[in-house]
Amino acid sequence: MxxxxxxxxxxxxxxxxxxxxxxxxxxxxxxxxxxxxxxxxxxxxxxxxxxxxxxxxxxxxxxxxxxxxxxxxxxxxxxxxxxxxxxxGLISRDDASDLYFRIAEDHLHGRLPDPVSEAYLKELYGVAKAQLNGVLGRITQEGWAERRPGYGWSFSPMLTTPESLEQTYRVRLALEPAALLESTYRLDPETAARCRAAELRLLGGAIETDSADALHERGVRFHEAIIGASGNPFFLEAVRRINRIRRLLSYRSMVDRKRYRQQCDEHLRILGLLERERNEEASQELRHHLEHTIENLQEIRPILEH
Missing domain, CATH: 1.10.10.10 (Winged helix-like DNA-binding domain superfamily/Winged helix DNA-binding domain)
Structure with a gap:
């Protein structure tokens, strides 16, 4: 022992x-x-x-x-x-992400007491305090749990339904296309090149091999990069907050990967328009892209409710 x-x-x-x-x-x-x-x-x-x-x-x-x-x-x-x-020679699977998803899945299924103590979580998952604290810190940052004074942790009921996930996309639909129309908008070539390389990598085969966490991060990085170029920090801060709290259900939607080729193609079209400074067209393309995502949520609803 x-x-x-x-x-x-x-x-x-x-x-x-x-x-x-x-x-x-x-x-x-x-x-x-x-x-x-x-x-x-x-x-x-x-x-x-x-x-x-x-x-x-x-x-x-x-x-x-x-x-x-x-x-x-x-x-x-x-x-x-x-x-x-x-x-x-690094660990082939990120243990911290694995623990994160186990906690998320147990929370979604109502298998965890609320509130719950750190001692209970350490024993349940068989992990060290340092690893558990790192994951709990990430969960707190994303907004679906918080430390209770004097006793463990309490979970937020916020993003545990398909309806709540769709609501976050509707907020993004109101915010993100508008950010591309800011008069201060400027997407620097280095950021554009980095975004394009990430999308082409996925189209080259990584859609099937990347983890759910990596796929989610790729989408987050793309949207935050193009919104961050607006020159208005409040757009970016709002989108970052939404991205943190929607992750609890978003990762589950990664089970169905067939739609990702279309999403990559749409990302590349938006990027091309922004590089040519055709921001009004890019804004419309981004609106259509988010609307497609909302429509796709209905198709994968059984996965989200599982």
Missing amino acids: SSAGERVVNGKRELTEGLAAQILDLIRGSGLAVGTHITAQELAQRFSVSRFPVGQALQLLATKRVLVHEPNRGYFVSDAKIPSPEAL
């Missing part, structure tokens, strides 16, 4: 390797160019963890020559061929 100290060490190692694998998938999936600056703060916000474990993961990737560390400047994508997590 392992000691408590050994479990803590193993939990920290799994968290570091899991984050390193996620960062590696982000670099590969986004087609980040050689020399791209990778910041711990941005990654900590994206993965809803503190900067310390992110810093450890960046150090690990630097030792494996995926990143180059420059003193007083930070980490940059190296010129080496970017391998898969498995090729680097």
Whole structure:
């Protein structure tokens, strides 16, 4: 039997390797160019963890020559061929994401008490405190659970139905096309190229091989990138908030992947129009894209209600 100290060490190692694998998938999936600056703060916000474990993961990737560390400047994508997590000897499946989805699924099915203690969750899932806290931090960031003073955690009933997921898309339908029409809109070429590379990678076969988490992240990155170019930070903040809280049901919709080729094609059309500064047409195309997604939600409703 392992000691408590050994479990803590193993939990920290799994968290570091899991984050390193996620960062590696982000670099590969986004087609980040050689020399791209990778910041711990941005990654900590994206993965809803503190900067310390992110810093450890960046150090690990630097030792494996995926990143180059420059003193007083930070980490940059190296010129080496970017391998898969498995090729680097990292965990093949992100344990943190696996734990996240197990908690999400149990919550959706009403199998968890509410409120629930950390001790109960640690025993139920057989995980170390460090790993559990990292996942609970991500869940809190996404808005579907919160810490209760003096006793564990309480879940929000917010996004546990197909209707609530559709409502988030209707808010996005009101916001996102409008963001493309801002007078301050400017999509820089580097961002556009990164978005295009990610879509082409999916069309090249990654639709079938990427995890549900990675597919969700790809969509989030695309929409946040084009909305972030509006020059109006309030559009981006609103969309980010929606993206965080809709994830609980969105990941389940990834089971049905046949619609993703159409979504990639639509993303590429929107991108092409924005690059040619035809923003009114891009706004209309984005509206049609979101309307198609809402229609698709009706087709996959049995999956969401399962």
